[in-house]
Amino acid sequence: MMLFLPSLLALLGGVGSLRIRSRRARNCFLMGAVTAASLAVLLLLMDGSAPDVTLLRIPPCFSLAFRADPVNRIFLGLVAVLWPLATLYAFEYMTAEEREPRFFAFFLASYAVTVPLALSANLFTLYLGYECLTLITLPLVTHREDGDSLRAGMVYLEFTVGGAALGLICLILLAGCGVTGEFVPGGSLDPARMAGREEELRLAFLLGFLGFGAKAAVFPLSFWLPRASVAPTPVTGLLHAVAVVNAGVFACLRLLYDGIGPAPLAGSWAQTAAQLLSVFTILAGAVMAVRERHLKRRLAWSTVYHLSYMLFSASLMTPAGLRGALTHLVFHGIMKLCLFFCSGAFLIRAGAEYLPQVRGLGRCMPRTVGCFVLAGASLTGIPPLIGFQSKWAILSAAMESGTWTAWLGAGAVLVSSVLACVYLLEPAVQMIFQPPESAAGSDPSGRMLLPLFLLSLCMVLFGIWTAPLAALLQAAAPV
């Protein structure tokens, strides 16, 4: 029960809010529901002895099971902290959009789906959660119901459902190879049954990597993400920079480290292929981000290649690689959410959507611009902010691994950091040092600024004080 309480609360909150007419009352109700759900999650995380739950068994080897293990806890903790902040931000943001009640209902419903997804104890459960998350977030992508949104929704659906189909094929192949899919550190592989079928296993891994990687926007399945940035900013921020895309990375991580296990894959052609794909995505995404003039799409391209940082780190198939990927999973979520929230604030308060329009915003929106610059500096990897931590972790893991693809990836990470400096600091410089282009707006109210400030605080605090995350990582990927 403990495991399902957060989902239940979020779902009740989402559905219940549809019945409330007054905006004020609805917002209070929603905030209460989200906070309660997040508190339930945090209680779950505090309580080390939450039991495993198996709802359903489908013979011979599939079951619907949930568990709070260390890797799950990291993803779950991130989601639980960021969702209330995004909800708080969305209250003011969504006043500028239509169909508020429907938006919030689906927004909370996707929270309700993400929690079980994050708690899944085997590949099959993860796969089901993954599909549900795709479907439940579709109305959020197409929220505006104009041509762009509908097209973006179609592309989103095609890419992610197509990806999930590959994932399903992977599951079936794995079942044939004797992988139960139960998440055990090191993999649930039965060596006796696997013998002689390594190639099949590697093919299955690559299909799964591509399939689950579709949500993590790995090339060639990365093009839905920049298109999906037509959605309202809380969605692009929370779902397409944190929850949904991280679910893709999370699925790849679990498939690799706890489903199949790195032993039969390390050093094989499948690893090389996965690494080359992610390295290519890093370079291509960074270049596209530099060329893009639309601020939110630029950030979306940036998300594309930052997700590939995690996939690259994960596909090193070492404990250090897992730590690097998990570190970046958490830190990238915080930084990118802050950047998206800032760009959303520019959009609704100053109408600045394209790059030259942000000129001189530093004078009229100093707080928002400050947060943007801080988050941009952090994402570029300037010490002592958190972006530097995760980049350092990934690069050390790559160096430790020492294969030629790892070197290539390390080079790509550095090149993309230089490009990150270009595409993030260019708007920052325009905001601060150039005269305003038009009569611009003002800083948003406290409800939008509070999440920004909290995220900025996290960036500085956890950049310097690294003990909490180190403890979590120690539990997830012991050295």
Add this chain to the structure above:
Amino acid sequence: MEFSLPLCGFSLRFSLAGFHGIYALIAVFMWAVSLLFTPRYFRGHGHRGRYLFFTLLTFAATGGVFLSADLSSAFLFFEIMSFASYPWVAQEETPEALRAAGTYLAVAVFGGMVTLMGLFWLHSLAGTLSFSGLAAWAASLPDRSVLYGPALLAFTGFAAKAGVFPLHIWLPKAHPVAPAPASALLSGILTKTGVFGMVVLSSGLFYHEEAVGFFLLALAGATMLLGAVMAVFSTDLKHTLACSSMSQIGFILTGLACSLLLGGENALAARGTFLHMVNHSLIKLDLFLCAGAVFMNAHSLDLTRLRGFGRKKPFLHFCFLMGYLGIIGLPLGNGYLSKSLLHEAILEAAAELPGTGGIWLSLYEKLFLFSGGLTAAYMTKLYLCLFWFRNRDRETQDRWDACRHYLSPASALALGIAALPLPLLGLLPDRTARPLAEAAMPFFRGAALPGGIAWFSGENLLGAAISLGIGAAVCLLVHRTLVRRGVYLNRWPAWLDLESAVYRPLCVRILPAVGEAAAQLCNHLAENRLTLIWIPRAASCLARGLESFLENPFCLRSIPAAAFALCRGLERCADGLVLLLRHSLFRAEKVKDYSLPLSEKANLTLGEAWNHLSPGRDHVAMLISRKKEAEKAGLFLSRSVSFGLLLLALGLLIFLIFLLSVPS
């Protein structure tokens, strides 16, 4: 003197010993003086808060670099410093300032990332990044050529920060546009963080490695000469000083190179390197603050306009003179000490090295003296322009002469404090310069030097005299050719700018174009008409076709009809089988006698009688048909049972065969 702090996921290691402590103190001194000068300079200037915030941030980071005892901590602070000093360059917010700031940032980021790569490589080889650990490890290597790759990468970022050719492009642009107190720090101490890194890498990893020594010497020569030539041609006060900084970095690097070439006999080279670092920091602080004092009153940096500004201003004259005498290497000035040490080191190396190496070094010595001469020439040009010549415009000259209160007390104090250490160092070398150098020697791995240094030996004085002679000749030439009636002509060819000729086109056009072409290609691969239109269209055609195939009359009627017919046919077959059986196995007796049997007759009679009794119904037919039905039922029953038994027998037979055929 070492301690470590667990921060930022590292254990940051610091050291206060020797060089670390001395340079941290110099940083404190320079920041204090610069901040003292700031209020007057920023009077009536916006964004002072921003300037101060980033100045303090940069101070913290710079101090961190000098105090760090391993390369990872040094890099961490180095990066913070690079970014925190960006607002200095962009402070004025003019287009040139923003462009220069962009260049500064680009070079810093590029250098930082390349250095990071090198550090990771080095760490993967050595397993440690602490200065002492690296040095011990490199000393134990049989062949140090494996270190060339990582060390070159790590070197790049530090060289870029120091302004070493060919990464000097940001330096002559960024220093003039920054506010003067910031320029003093940028030039005086931020470049030294780059030198710091280069010293760690070269003397730590390549102690007595000749190949690296010559590589550094080539860079040093190019930087030294290029900076000096650019400074001679410059017509802008701060630009001249900035180019001069670049040239002086070349001098420092010369000392570093000689120290690598000499190995165990590097006593003079190492001391010269260190003292030139200190001298340059202090001299540039003084000179840039003088330039700031000029700029905040005259609001111009153009030499033609500034000509004659310093006349009748004895205090400014004194302060500038101290810096001027120091930097040109006049005996009793502080620059003379370090330059003559460096000169001696070159001569020593030329004598030590056999063959062509020695010849190259003796050629280099000429270059060194010539560059020293150029230093004297451009500084004399500035000095004469500011303090001796009159402006060609009489009105302007009157304005300059009337400008009496050009400094506030605090800024005058700052200027005085900045000028004071220079003569102290120059006049009392054995009391001041020597002990400092001795304390810093472990960091440079300089050999011990028992006995005193003959600062004013004949050889040194001769070198200085040659240098100053060249300087006087060049200065005369400059005033004959580049100055026409008090107007300083800018004869530096504009196309001769590495940044706008090579780097910018490369970074802004060529690389992005290539990158975009590649990215677009991939985009097209995934998102072209084939995948977006034709494949879905083909799929939908296929689906449509399948649908219409299923929905036509043939499928909807004929197939069911055919199936019905088939079922009927099969049913008939079964009937046929039954008929066949009936006609063969269960054949009925043929009735040959068509007369009615007795029972039929009785029924007939009984029925007719009944008909008579109750007319209205045919009782005969009823009785007969009942009887027939009963007979038929009995027959059917018996035949069905027999048919079933037959099939059962058949099944049993098959079962029996199966049992027999299966091997038990």
